Amino acid sequence: MNDKDYLLEVKNLKKYFPVKKGIFSRTCGNIKSVDDVSFRLSKGRIMGLVGESGCGKSTTGRTILNLLEPTGGLVKFEDKIIFDVENKIKISRDEMLSLRRNMQIIFQDPYASLDPRMNVGTILTEGLKKHNIAKGKESLDKAKEILEMCGLDSSYITRYPHEFSGGQRQRIGIGRALSLNPKFIVCDEPTAALDVSIQSQILNLMLDLKDKFNLTYLFISHNLNVVRFFCDEIHVMYLGIIVEKGDSEEIYRNPQHPYTKALLSSIPVSHPSMKKERIRLKGVVPSPADIPFGCRFHTRCPYAKKICSEQIPEYREVCKGHFVACHLI
Template sequence: MIRKEDKIIFEVSNLKKYYQVRKKSFIRGKEYVKSVDGVSFSIKENTILGLVGESGCGKSTIGKTVLGLTPPTGGKVKFGDNVIFDVENNIKISNSEMTKLRSEMQIIFQDPYASLDPRKSVGQIVSEGIKKHKIVPKGNIEEKTKEMLELCGLDATSMFRYPHEFSGGQRQRIGIARALAMNPKFIVCDEPTAALDVSIQSQILNLMLDLKDKFGLTYLFISHNFSVVKSFCDEIAVMYLGQIVEKGSAYEVYDNPKHPYTKALISSVPIQHPDEVKERITLEGSMPSAVDLPSGCRFHTRCPYKTERCINESPTWKILDNKTGVACHIY
């Protein structure tokens, strides 16, 4: 019997998303930006998976692709018992079925200023999905809208105001209320605190944790801030140049990192106390272009431990004794 806490609610297999490059010359052949290249992971019900890495590694692209907001190049995504798409087997959920599932899969966007329509009142923004998916009877829409706003720390009278009248933290609460109004099971959180002040970030994160416990939500939390991911998430997946290089429990990945890239990311986290001593690992160069990927291990151009094997051979995925998965020739 599968325990509820072990039930897989979201599963991604070999996901790929390539963007064709518009070439300036007439040389034959197509070039692609391999934004996501063979990513696989699963998320257990009522847990939080943190996706962390440098800007440009493909984190946000994964979030949009798994929800069907961006068409995939390859791979399979399964939500509960529903296959959203399976490119290799030419399977794709119908538009009508996808529309029904939209209420169960929601997204909180990074920019609270750009994600809200300035021409609509807060009440219109939050209630739009409620009306579309008929979450409650028509006569209860206003009551449901006020309930969602109050759950997210906003006064019920906020529904008559417009987005420009609110601060960044308040706007993000509106975005959370909009997602929560659909009664979702799974939410993609695309760097929801990146555009906010540090003092406001903790408030938003605590709100999201409270809502998760209250409604039994499951999160895919995308961020470049390792200290936030460590304290907020149950599991962490570290991305580099379109691929996951390490994945495990938040405790194991942060306190006992295996991949050299993970170690470098963690070493860049600011110290918590003046007496704390931390070795700073400085990586040479910058992330290579996703159009012209390095041979072998994609991290070898910046890795202090690289060998000839790293340059010529791609590492395979290995599960270590602490149940952490890692793609590195060292292991």
């Protein structure tokens, strides 16, 4: 595939949080939240990033958007390098502000992501005014159009966030992300705080908007049932790294990494009479401040061998486009 077909390129991305200790707050270690993550995302595709809580999914999305200062790696959006830590290249503040039009985020918690002091009209027009897209009555008209596009009545424009349900708030959050007509959106578990009946409505809305505006999504989630049918490709994350990646159906039909198999076995069956073998992982996820040597999963893996604690596994292509980092393959 030509490089121009890729909207986003992430190479060796790292984000460490220093651990401070003592009265002088000296750095005594690092929490390696994201540790050497690489992928490419094509225009118009949906990439799912899945894994247990604390594996670094949300931190990955926020670091890509430059909302968190990166520790290492490179992120390139279209032909623009946002940052390249090793070569000390970083986009200027003004350039980043201009690029924000094309890179947006939908936050996980619709209750915390909207300013309670702003009404819906102010929330939706804030970006329009900041980027000089529209002002005055024109910006309000566009905000009303966005509300209706997201399944809400235009009369809601004068209401405040506390007057809405969780699903309605998330629609407002989606509308805010869409108001600048972006090309790329990080969806940080956008349905995690919603009821199941509302989740399907939000997901269908996001798919409709993707087709209408040719959007590209990085969809962060721990709901494996949702990811299977919503995403084109899946990257499985464990303790700051990608352990398996490939097309959505290929990952579900032919999982290779023991961690991926355990995740898929945890999906509830659709009928009480159906039986399914559950792979139960022993122990807890190691601390990102004290990552085990070798394969990071070997402390919990039911199939671990001696080599797993001695060598870091390399990525291997088990079939076209399906990569796994595991000694057992």
